Amino acid sequence: MDFTGKKALVTGSGGGIGKSIALLLADMGADIVVNDVSIDNAQQTAKEVISKGRKAIVSNANVVNDTQVREMFESIASEFGRIDILVNNAGITKDSLLMDMEEEQWDQVMDVNLKGVFLCCRYAAKMMSEQQYGKIINISSASGQIGNIGQVNYAASKGGVISITKTLAKELARYQINVNAVAPGFIKTPMTQTVPEKVEKYLIGQIPLRRAGEPEEIANAIAFLASDMSEYITGQVLSVNGGMYV
Ligand code: NAP
Numbered sequence: 001m002d003f004t005g006k007k008a009l010v011t012g013s014g015g016g017i018g019k020s021i022a023l024l025l026a027d028m029g030a031d032i033v034v035n036d037v038s039i040d041n042a043q044q045t046a047k048e049v050i051s052k053g054r055k056a057i058v059s060n061a062n063v064v065n066d067t068q069v070r071e072m073f074e075s076i077a078s079e080f081g082r083i084d085i086l087v088n089n090a091g092i093t094k095d096s097l098l099m100d101m102e103e104e105q106w107d108q109v110m111d112v113n114l115k116g117v118f119l120c121c122r123y124a125a126k127m128m129s130e131q132q133y134g135k136i137i138n139i140s141s142a143s144g145q146i147g148n149i150g151q152v153n154y155a156a157s158k159g160g161v162i163s164i165t166k167t168l169a170k171e172l173a174r175y176q177i178n179v180n181a182v183a184p185g186f187i188k189t190p191m192t193q194t195v196p197e198k199v200e201k202y203l204i205g206q207i208p209l210r211r212a213g214e215p216e217e218i219a220n221a222i223a224f225l226a227s228d229m230s231e232y233i234t235g236q237v238l239s240v241n242g243g244m245y246v
Helices: 016-027 039-051 066-079 103-131 142-146 152-175 197-205 215-226
Strands: 007-010 031-035 056-059 085-088 134-139 177-184 237-240
Touching (some): 007 016, 007 066, 016 031, 016 085, 016 215, 031 066, 039 056, 056 066, 085 215, 103 134, 103 152, 103 177, 134 152, 134 215, 142 177, 142 237, 152 177
Parallel strands (some): 007 031, 007 085, 085 134, 134 177
C-alpha cells in the first residue's frame, strides 16, 4: 500500500488508536492532519509524522464545534489543497449503569461520537466530491454491535456510527467516495487503562484470541480501507476484535 501524496485527516490522533493510525499512514507516504483537543499531544504526533519526512497540519478543533471543524477544513484547503482520507477516530466514554446515568453523560458521548462524525463527514464530503475521490473510515466499536453493560450512551453512539456509515456509503458513492467502519473490540489505549483488572480479565475471557488488541492492529485495518486495495468495498463494518463478536 502506498499513500504517497495522499492527504489524511485523523481526528483524535494525539494518542491511542488515532496516533497509531496517523503514524502508519505517514509511514506509508501520507501527509497528515493531526487533530486533537489536546494541543500538546497533537503537536507530539505531528513531530513524529514530520520526522518520517511527511508534512503535518496540527488542529486542536473540538469535533463537536461546527465553527472549529469548518476552520480546520479551511486550513486543510489552503495548506494541502485536498483531503483524500478522513478517519473519524475521536471518541469518548462516560460509562454508568442506566439508572445512574446523568443526562450530561448521554449528551457528551452523543456529541463527540456522533455529531463529531457528522460534522467532519459533512465538510470532508464537500472537498472529496469535488475531487471525485475519497475514503472515509469511521471508528465504531464492538459495543455498538452487541451492546455492553454500563455503556447505553456509548453503545448507542457507536451503533449510530454504523448507520451513518451505511447511509453515507449509499449517498456518496456517486462521487467515488468509499465509506466504511472499523469496529474494534478491546484495545490497549488510554481509554481502556482505567478498566478494573477484574473486568479486563473477564473481557479477555470473552475473546477467542485470549488477548487485548494493540492500536497498531486497528491501524492496519484502517490502512487497508484507506487504500485502493479496497476500492469495491463500501458501507461495511470491519470487526477487529480477536473474535470477541463473530
Ligand atoms: P483515547 O486513547 O481516549 O483517544 C481518543 C483521542 O481523541 C484522545 O486523544 C482524545 O483527546 C481525543 N478526543 C476526545 N474528544 C475529542 C474531541 N471532541 N475532538 C477532538 N479530539 C477528541 O481512545 P482510543 O482507545 O484510542 O479510541 C479511539 C477510538 O476507538 C474511539 O472512537 C473509541 O470509541 C474507539 N474504540 C476504542 C476501543 C478500545 O478498546 N480502546 C474499542 C472500541 C472502539 P484527550 O485524551 O485529550 O481528551
